Amino acid sequence: xxxxxxxxxxLFRKEGQNVTLSCEQNLNHDAMYxxxxxxxxxxxxxxxSQIVNDFQKGDIAEGYSVSREKKESFPLTVxxxxxxxxxxxxxxxxxxxxxxxxxxxxxxxxxxx
Amino acid sequence: xxSLEQPxxxxxxxxxxxxxxxxxxxxxxxxxxxxxxxxxxxxxxxxYNALDGLEETGRFSSFxxxxxxxxxxxxxxxxxxxxxxxxxxxxxxxxxxxxxxxTGTKLxxxx
Numbered sequence: 001x002x003x004x005x006x007x008x009x010x011l012f013r014k015e016g017q018n019v020t021l022s023c024e025q026n027l028n029h030d031a032m033y034x035x036x037x038x039x040x041x042x043x044x045x046x047x048x049s050q051i052v053n054d055f056q057k058g059d060i061a062e063g064y065s066v067s068r069e070k071k072e073s074f075p076l077t078v079x080x081x082x083x084x085x086x087x088x089x090x091x092x093x094x095x096x097x098x099x100x101x102x103x104x105x106x107x108x109x110x111x112x113x
Numbered sequence: 114x115x116s117l118e119q120p121x122x123x124x125x126x127x128x129x130x131x132x133x134x135x136x137x138x139x140x141x142x143x144x145x146x147x148x149x150x151x152x153x154x155x156x157x158x159x160x161y162n163a164l165d166g167l168e169e170t171g172r173f174s175s176f177x178x179x180x181x182x183x184x185x186x187x188x189x190x191x192x193x194x195x196x197x198x199x200x201x202x203x204x205x206x207x208x209x210x211x212x213x214x215x216t217g218t219k220l221x222x223x224x
Contacts, residue, residue, distance in 0.1 A: 101161060
């Protein structure tokens with residue numbers, strides 16, 4: 001079955017540590033996205049990538065970094081510079097022609113204390 | 114920039130019909146999408162409207178009026194499993210097809 005996997009589902013880190021969230025897709029989608037969701041809020045775009053080796057900042061990129069070395073993979077690093085990293089992180093992908101229909105992974109809930 | 118408004122909460126009775134409204138402000142508008150998200154889960158795509166009018170998919174329908182910058186999601190024959198958050202999302206131009214999500218409407222279906 002095609003889909004998006006994110007791991008781990010729950011992640012706990014101490015303040016000051018960098019942490020990398022995994023996102024893998026086997027849908028053969030060109031575009032991939034990272035969103036952050038806070039309680040009672042919508043999804044805010046962190047980074048997106050339309051093709052391998054290229055990515056762009058979204059609305060809230062400060063304190064985050066990404067890489068896109070393979071079409072299937074788009075890992076997100078939450079750095080110690082992110083002031084309020086505790087949140088639910090969602091990875092998504094779309095076919096090149098259809099940003100309107102985003103396929104989401106199950107999400108990673110990050111807690112930083 | 115883009116902004117979307119939708120009610121924060123809606124309660125409806127099982128078997129009834131409920132309408133969730135969404136108004137938006139954006140430049141370079143392409144269309145309006147709707148997503149469903151159960152607590153703790155991932156959003157799943159429900160529908161997309163690029164043109165004015167009603168799109169029907171089973172019990173769910175979505176409507177768009179581009180001139181009014183307004184859309185709605187209509188859920189018929191409500192079931193308990195429809196209790197979830199529903200997000201509208203504007204697709205607009207911006208170098209790529211940018212998607213901006215609303216803050217969501219939490220629907221509670223009661224017996």
